[in-house]
Amino acid sequence: MQIISADVVVTSPGRNFVTLKVTTDEGVTGLGDATLNGREQAVVAYLRDHLAPLLIGTDPHRVEHTWQSLYRGAYWRRGPVTMAAIAAVDMALWDIKAKTAGLPLYQLLGGASRDRVRTYGHANGRDIPELLDSVRARLAEGYPAVRVQTGVPGLQRVYGVHQGTAIAAEVDGMRIDQLARPMEEDWDTAAYLRHVPTILEAVRSEFGAELPLLHDAHHRLSPQEAARLASTVERYDLFWLEDLTPAENQASLRLARQHSTTPLAIGEVFNTVFDYQTLIDEHLIDYVRSAVTHFGGVTPLRKLVDYAGQHQIRTGFHGPEDISPVGMAAQIHLDLAVHNFGIQEYSGHTELTHRVFRHGYTFTDGYLHPGDLPGLGVELDEELAAAHPYVPAYLPVNRLLDGSVHDW
Numbered sequence: 001m002q003i004i005s006a007d008v009v010v011t012s013p014g015r016n017f018v019t020l021k022v023t024t025d026e027g028v029t030g031l032g033d034a035t036l037n038g039r040e041q042a043v044v045a046y047l048r049d050h051l052a053p054l055l056i057g058t059d060p061h062r063v064e065h066t067w068q069s070l071y072r073g074a075y076w077r078r079g080p081v082t083m084a085a086i087a088a089v090d091m092a093l094w095d096i097k098a099k100t101a102g103l104p105l106y107q108l109l110g111g112a113s114r115d116r117v118r119t120y121g122h123a124n125g126r127d128i129p130e131l132l133d134s135v136r137a138r139l140a141e142g143y144p145a146v147r148v149q150t151g152v153p154g155l156q157r158v159y160g161v162h163q164g165t166a167i168a169a170e171v172d173g174m175r176i177d178q179l180a181r182p183m184e185e186d187w188d189t190a191a192y193l194r195h196v197p198t199i200l201e202a203v204r205s206e207f208g209a210e211l212p213l214l215h216d217a218h219h220r221l222s223p224q225e226a227a228r229l230a231s232t233v234e235r236y237d238l239f240w241l242e243d244l245t246p247a248e249n250q251a252s253l254r255l256a257r258q259h260s261t262t263p264l265a266i267g268e269v270f271n272t273v274f275d276y277q278t279l280i281d282e283h284l285i286d287y288v289r290s291a292v293t294h295f296g297g298v299t300p301l302r303k304l305v306d307y308a309g310q311h312q313i314r315t316g317f318h319g320p321e322d323i324s325p326v327g328m329a330a331q332i333h334l335d336l337a338v339h340n341f342g343i344q345e346y347s348g349h350t351e352l353t354h355r356v357f358r359h360g361y362t363f364t365d366g367y368l369h370p371g372d373l374p375g376l377g378v379e380l381d382e383e384l385a386a387a388h389p390y391v392p393a394y395l396p397v398n399r400l401l402d403g404s405v406h407d408w
């Protein structure tokens with residue numbers, strides 16, 4: 001079997017998605033997700049101009065070898081653009097291999113370790129009453145665990161509440177094709193640190209002690225602030241506290257660890273195992289958050305999960321709307337197969353997105369299952385995709401009250 005073409009499709013059924021379609025001389029095709037929110041076209045160029053020509057004429061069954069060739073062969077390693085591009089190739093080759101075998105991908109990964117995949121959903125509110133309504137809505141949808149985010153008194157637009165990304169046709173009255181520059185959000189760490197315990201107090205007193213609760217600090221805190229938050233919220237018994245500090249400096253999580261037993265999750269912006277080495281070796285975290293789409297594919301993510309498992313660290317893969325249904329499918333197969341699974345983030349997609357990417361995975365009563373179609377179980381409707389072309393869009397930027405830029 002040989003690869004005869006590798007084509008990149010960019011579509012925007014509510015937000016942008018980058019998909020690689022690999023075709024073989026035997027007519028079997030494979031799909032891979034290469035969506036990098038706000039930087040989509042950089043990955044398109046990497047795939048189209050640098051990787052696709054290398055794939056033509058190669059054997060799609062050599063998944064590990066192809067991965068090593070693309071990773072080592074570039075000399076310039078790592079980084080989100082490179083690793084999203086390699087991820088798409090890796091997913092597409094696994095898709096082809098599993099389709100050829102006539103098996104759903106999870107069977108090639110060792111088979112099911114569980115019957116279904118537990119998820120968490122997002123509850124957001126500008127204030128506490130709105131947040132409580134949102135938690136109620138997620139529970140009514142069947143989610144067994146909920147991430148809670150609210151606005152912060154005194155700040156106008158805050159992550160998780162302000163709809164600053166291109167996830168809807170309109171954001172603050174502007175169509176997404178007018179979002180040619182990043183939206184701006186506000187930040188004040190002191191106000192945030194005062195507010196978080198009050199929202200967790202309100203949610204616990206409304207919904208009781210048993211509901212698994214998560215919260216995302218989105219890389220905004222210094223090591224000292226991170227340690228303070230982790231210890232202050234300890235009494236609310238979180239399922240996890242996510243992305244406390246920008247982890248370019250992995251050692252900064254030591255302080256939070258020394259001051260709290262709150263479970264910690266990190267890794268949605270990591271792209272290789274090297275970003276995790278100190279965190280895993282010193283057991284500074286409890287959950288690895290990488291998405292198959294941003295970590296170079298199924299091949300390296302599986303290795304990371306096995307390494308994490310040696311330290312009793314579990315998975316909590318990134319699953320926002322900006323992972324396409326192709327990327328979601330790949331990680332749901334992994335979720336089902338690996339032993340040290342923890343939880344899967346699942347935000348779902350627009351109805352139109354589900355039509356562009358018809359998929360076999362299901363979401364029932366808060367649990368996902370990858371389905372039993374051969375391969376990843378996703379088909380791309382290319383005509384419908386072409387009817388919804390790329391729309392320039394950025395992620396927001398964060399500003400402190402004095403106008404200086406802060407981590408978003």
Ligand code: GCO
Nearest residue numbers: 037216218268319320322345
């Ligand atoms: C999450 C993430 C997302 C990211 C988004 C950026 O926990 O789901 O933090 O909300 O901000 O994926 O593209």
Ligand code: MG
Nearest residue numbers: 216242243268
């Ligand atoms: Mg996050």
